Amino acid sequence: MKIGDFPQEIRPYVMPEPRGEMAYSCLGCTREFDIDELLYTCPECGGVLLLRDRELERARELDGKKWRQIFDYRKMINNRALKGIFRYYEFIAPVIPLEDIVYLGEGHTPLVEANNRLEDMVGLRFFFKNDGLNPSASFKDRGMACALSYVNHLARKKGLNNLLAICASTGDTSASAALYCAYLDDFLKAAVLLPHGKVTPHQLSQPLGSGARVLEIPGVFDDCMKVVESLAENYHVALLNSKNSWRILGQESFSFEIAQELDYEVGDKVVVLPIGNAGNITAVMSGFLKLRGAGIIEDLPKVVGVQSEHADPVYRYYMEEDSTRRRFVPVSVRPSVAQAAMIGNPVSMPRVISVVDEYNQVAGEKRVFVVQVEEQEIMDWMIIANRNGNIACTQGGESLAGFVKAVEKGYAGPDEIGVLDSTAHMLKFINFQEMYFQDSFDPQFNVRPRGELRNAPVLVRPDRIRTYPGPGKPLGKKDMDQFVREMSREIAGMLGLEKK
């Protein structure tokens, strides 16, 4: 739809203009810093940063209803910059001019309701939000679109050239970073650090295909992260890990989309997501807080974070009910099928602690829960989900296993509806499905397949067929007739088909 065709009262708001005033805000010493330089940690105290829009209060100039209309009408505008996460421009990074926004098709992933059979098994209604349908097949594209739009903007404004962007990754961050950097190739190159042997073959092939420098490091993600931090501290590189708070902003779009797609009624929803580095749960909570602050939603949904027992530092932290006695202790991770969340020392832990407090306070009651699940539960639920028409990755399975746990524990009640983050596409983590079907998990995973959930291809090659076709070797008429007739008979027998 063209601007001129929008109703008069919406027209002035459809195309946003930069008018935010953003600053890095340190969670340690509360100092604020200019966004003209890329910062990852506080230059004064080394603390973790968040980005704050000092002008966000201005959103109150319009009421919640007006904002809802603006977002709903914006669905119809054919402007590339507003097609993705920046539909919610004023609430993401309203300092980036539209012409600098990078859009590769991220965001607006579908909410798919579970079928009756699956909902009966779980006991509550729920949706999967399929974030695996982003361009690099994980939610990481939301944050990367924001971070790289800002880098793009800075580069143009300051005439920067020959930038190197770097990240450590459990696989998906690097796939996403490499994709977006490849798009901006003329001034920006990507280098990614991966824990050797700890990402799936698909995740490894993604940054290779995008032309990034791929460096494999012995150890686990937490070790890679230390190296990348040291590089960012001592050399000129743009850090694209979730220490980069621009990414958190972009990931808030996940909450905005949920709100919009559910007609802004989220008070009875339970949003469930896996926790790794804890950037995503930070973003999701902070996104809902922003919507509530602007009167766009009335009530905050519950948020349930899920961790595997093989990588559960956030769960352990919140096990202590008395908040004055909580103490964060990093854990040493064990192999997990939710490999993208296999992190023992989450970079965003200080953010989580601060946002959870704010969230519960604003809600006036405890609305954030963290549950722990077993590796076996993750795999079983992933496979059950996918046998019911979903495309959940192992982390999506973790969300579902966590939702089941939340129902058991009463964190989610009969009148509530789940919204589960399937954070990546199932195909990225398909090797775990293969291990399940073949019962070939390393004992450290502690996963055994349930017989009724296993599946394997069957080669149909009965001996009575004289000759089989092959590439470049088509059968003659007689052999072909026999091949088709006998093969059909064989398959009809296997499938128990009845003759017409």
Ligand SMILES: *Cc1c(COP(=O)(O)O)cnc(C)c1O
């Ligand atoms: C990164 C990632 C996670 C973990 O998210 P955090 O923001 O690190 O907590 C979960 N699932 C997938 C597929 C991921 O790529």
Ligand SMILES: [Zn+2]
């Ligand atoms: Zn500080």
